Amino acid sequence: MSERYFPDLMPSPGISRESLPWWEAALEGRLVVQRCTKCHAERHPPAPCCKSCGSHELDVRDTAGTGVVYTYTVVHQKLIPGMPEPYVVASIELDGTDGLRIVSNVVDIDPSKVRVGMEVEVVFEKMSDELMVPRFRPR
Ligand SMILES: [Zn+2]
Incomplete structure (x- = not known):
């Protein structure tokens, strides 16, 4: 799980x-x-x-499943029912690619501590038996 x-x-x-x-x-x-x-x-x-x-x-x-925070924002608004805010939406530049970026979330960290250039690694969140969503956490 x-x-x-x-x-x-x-x-x-x-x-x-x-x-x-x-x-x-x-x-x-x-x-x-x-x-x-x-x-x-x-x-x-x-x-x-x-x-x-x-x-x-x-x-x-x-990919290696690692990267760096290229840019991010901290969401404080209640946009999704049941979603505990604040949370981080970030663009992650993937290691070992030609600068490819993925939009995801940075988790397992106080949102106020997220920084541009922070090294992160993927963690998959199982949303259902059919859906795993990649998020990123500090490494
Ligand atoms: Zn081609």
Whole structure:
């Protein structure tokens, strides 16, 4: 059982045909980025075709699951029922990529202590049997 950070009532992400492999990897506890099998360009979030060569031949590759806080905001408003605020929404620059960033949450830390450049690692939150959502915590 993974640790829980957000309530069950939190809206589920929209899962598209392009993002399905990404979410399937997350369900296995793997943080991946989309990769073009022709020119090897990588991107996040997943898209229908490669932005570099236009190919539709895409797969995913595992990342280290680590990164740094590129930027963040602390949410103090009650936007989601049952959500204890304040909480952190951050853009995380993923290690071992060409500057790819993912929007997520920083957890396991007092929001007032989060800083740009802070080193973080992924932690997967099991929202249901079908959904694991990557969050990040300090490392
Ligand atoms: Zn390509």
